[in-house]
Amino acid sequence: MKLAGKVALVTGAAGGIGAATARLLASEGAHVICADLARAGAEALAGELGERGEAALLDVASRDDWDRLAAAIGKRHGRLDVLVNNAGISGMGDLDSIDAAFWERFQRINGDSIFHSVQTMASLLRASGHASVVNVGSLLALRANPALPAYCASKASLRAQTKAYALHFAQGGDYVRVNAVHPGSTLTPMMEANLGESEEERAANYARRVALHPLGAATGRIVLPEDVAKAVLFLACEDSAFITGIDLPVDGGASL
Numbered sequence: 001m002k003l004a005g006k007v008a009l010v011t012g013a014a015g016g017i018g019a020a021t022a023r024l025l026a027s028e029g030a031h032v033i034c035a036d037l038a039r040a041g042a043e044a045l046a047g048e049l050g051e052r053g054e055a056a057l058l059d060v061a062s063r064d065d066w067d068r069l070a071a072a073i074g075k076r077h078g079r080l081d082v083l084v085n086n087a088g089i090s091g092m093g094d095l096d097s098i099d100a101a102f103w104e105r106f107q108r109i110n111g112d113s114i115f116h117s118v119q120t121m122a123s124l125l126r127a128s129g130h131a132s133v134v135n136v137g138s139l140l141a142l143r144a145n146p147a148l149p150a151y152c153a154s155k156a157s158l159r160a161q162t163k164a165y166a167l168h169f170a171q172g173g174d175y176v177r178v179n180a181v182h183p184g185s186t187l188t189p190m191m192e193a194n195l196g197e198s199e200e201e202r203a204a205n206y207a208r209r210v211a212l213h214p215l216g217a218a219t220g221r222i223v224l225p226e227d228v229a230k231a232v233l234f235l236a237c238e239d240s241a242f243i244t245g246i247d248l249p250v251d252g253g254a255s256l
């Protein structure tokens with residue numbers, strides 16, 4: 001049990017990577033607060049985790065929601081040991097096709113949310129004595145893609161904040177580590193559903209994604225949510241006790 005007795009918060013817990021992460025952290029002994037905008041999904045997952053699960057309704061772009069959640073966690077647990085900032089949106093749209101509202105939505109949900117999260121939870125993280133923040137970025141924080149500039153910029157913001165907050169806590173004498181994992185194309189239920197209609201189309205689309213990942217040649221697959229969850233667990237627990245501020249790509253070599 002790598003996280004026995006720890007209190008963890010996972011945002012976007014109703015989604016593919018978030019649910020896999022919440023399940024793994026709970027299986028390692030953590031009490032997991034499953035937060036999401038999708039109330040039913042968060043409650044279902046918390047129910048599945050039994051006494052190790054707790055649901056929270058949270059819009060990561062809302063400062064009021066973060067303030068409320070920090071107060072509730074403070075009252076109930078008095079500290080926060082693991083904070084996984086995983087909630088996010090994705091979507092295509094190049095420079096010629098997007099508008100300012102599209103741009104701002106991505107920065108608010110994927111980028112600014114990290115600031116609200118870490119700032120509102122800072123005193124609970126410090127109260128832990130040894131806390132770990134894991135931000136779920138993207139391969140596209142490391143490599144540009146002209147089809148998704150708003151997404152790339154939002155994840156680059158997450159990446160820069162990860163390093164700035166890692167230094168902030170460390171230089172302040174607080175044992176709060178802050179790291180990022182960067183998944184490549186991940187086989188979530190939503191992606192699976194969007195691969196296409198016919199078997200042929202689905203197989204061709206999947207093969208195209210496999211080819212983007214160098215390790216795909218040997219394995220015939222892309223990233224699985226469980227691959228990302230295991231990287232999050234590593235950064236969340238004592239195995240990474242002296243690691244802070246890093247980028248950990250989980251992408252089969254796609255960022256090389």
Ligand SMILES: NC(=O)c1ccc[n+]([C@@H]2O[C@H](COP(=O)([O-])OP(=O)(O)OC[C@H]3O[C@@H](n4cnc5c(N)ncnc54)[C@H](O)[C@@H]3O)[C@@H](O)[C@H]2O)c1
Binds near residue numbers: 058138182191
């Ligand atoms: N799936 C991929 O290929 C991939 C690749 C790289 C990075 N990522 C990142 O991994 C994270 C999880 O992605 P996923 O594939 O599991 O997606 P997903 O769509 O399956 O899950 C995302 C979850 O976040 C929640 N969410 C969205 N906006 C929210 C908000 N404002 N407040 C609270 N919750 C909100 C959704 O309700 C959903 O449950 C995201 O940050 C995404 O950018 C995913």
